[in-house]
Amino acid sequence: MTAARPAPTTTAVTVVGIGADGWAGLTDTSRAALREAEVLVGGPRQLDLLPPQCTGERIAWPSPLRPAVPALLATHAGRRIAVLASGDPMFYGIGRALIEEIEGAEGVAGAEGAEGVAGANTLRVLPHPSSVSYAAARLGWPLEDVEVVTLVGRPAARLAAALYDGRRLLVLSAGAGTPGEVAALLRDRGFGPSRMRVLEQLGGAEERTTTETTADDWPDSQPPGDPLNIVAVACRRAPDAPRLGAVPGLPDEAYEHDGQLTKRHIRAATLGALAPAPGELLWDVGGGSGSIAIEWMRTHPSCRAVTVERDPVRAERITRNADRLGVPGLRVVTGAAPAVLAELPQPDAVFVGGGLTAPGLLDACWEALPIGGRLVANTVTLESEALLADAHRRHGGELVRLAVAHAVPVGGFTGWRQAMPVTQWAVRKTLDTPSGADR
Template structure:
């Protein structure tokens, strides 16, 4: 009979911090996999210990793909289902073949030390993501708990915060939480000069800096662009029309500065986007914009549409903001799955007429938006109108 995978969470306090149930499982184990640091926390004298080889993901996949006669035990840090290996195991073999025994997570321990309400804290991981992803959550007054990749992460986070206006944010680096070598190091991001400490650390940040809303319509100056950018008021309307949702994928065609895709991603932290942009300079610029706004990990840049759409993952929503043609629109429409959302903005009379034709055939909503902005006129003030935008929004039946 094929056995189970038993995933046991272990903290820095090692064997002494495990429950009786966890100890019994490990005491009867035949083989235990884990990092060398985790395996060294176990007492000697039982089970065969197999440290993960590098890369761990490949070794784990090999172990999970093997038919084992009997249970196989895996060690994880803290709670295996909280940014841990437990979720990867369940995805690979199914919940029915996995038995999870958690212990207290590093995040819970950090909140206990700091007196923070865990329900009010935003958790960010840099274990599998770039440090830039911290900016996706940073805003004035928010408390962050950042799971570090290693001992270099605190200094990288401090530099990132200082470079983006959050230099006065307080930082606490909590090392080896729950263990005999536990240590808390405090300081400010702007003056952080602590030497690299332990690889096992969590960073607590109380953000002081700009208020960064997830609502669309951020100032145009927040983006590096060459003038080809969907202006803030129209961008807000566009992202709202796209209706971002949980774990959805957006195609942003003719992405330009990437502002629509970026604000769509900011509105749905579990979403992903594919930007299609034929101009390589603009593609580099939108990639930099995405990283600066903390969503670079969730955005992929491809070449020109519709050619580059052929083997792209199927979208839940599509925005066409540039390069609109009958061929492109037809290609995108026929490739859309049922219930997918399409939003198209047009400036020229020719493209607006094209949208009117498609609206007549496919339905949805067709709206004309015009924005005027106050501007100087001599010693007085007048209204300067922007070019009107026609927007077609439709959900495919």
């Protein structure tokens, strides 16, 4: 059961970005906002940077932070609140959480028909240069050519999806131990030659940049440095490491599997039919090795996926593959479809790679889709092919047969070995999509 949202407030909130240089680095506008605030909210380190002239009640964020936001706003309704954030509050900062909570409260008020409440909640943001801006300036790296990956509250495995030869990364650290975790991951993923530097306390009096070294040479015994750091990585792939591209169709060898794997060429065609877009959610029904869901998520950091696999051993294997290939956020549901589908959030697209003959499965997937949603189903059996032909008759879409052949030795010559052909049904749900038996 979802917890009730606190009643909307009329609290004015100012979010002030602050750097390692503390009070001295703030603009006059930011200083005035902090002096005038009746409530000062931030991390203990940030609150300690404020002088006595900031007389507001000081409240340290609890952990976890995000669930505490609505209650804090409700508790201090009607008071002037200043929230401290590291650097730019709208760049992987608390600004997003506050915006979403305030807009959510206004939406609830509007839905309930309250007059004059929507818009009464205000959020004023006074940014400070972010650690990323400081790091790019110190390194001489054009910021538009750099990819930023945050590991604050996130597993280090997500860094793997950003590893490409020649790419420059700035990694937002969760603490003093993050540089060592980054080095270990780079070595494990075949990027040991990547060059690393750690930049600490950027913008402050204690600012320091470590000597450049490779991930291979990073000493495991090196004592942790300052917890306020960012890791700069110039990616270099080891010569013997597998090359993983940025588009669907990763090498089959990239996956741990027991044979239940949508092969590379079929996988690329399937992702093309599914057409992932930023922020969309995929159901991968009959996950197998998880390859479709994993490559869906690799297309954009905001893409999400749920894979359904009834075999617990395979479900664990999917989790390992997702971790290895940089999408640890893949949700793996162990259970049989269609029974477990009712518990899942509405998808933007559905892929059915197994279990098509389960009674009601295809219909359940179709009914779950919103208008504009896509459904793609693959099969190699005659029985399932008949089901797809019937679905195509009822709902339209495109029915194709995909055939792949590989060149193999034939004695002293070379010949073609045909893989089992795959029948694929792909359809987009529209307002005029046929839904009955007659077309």
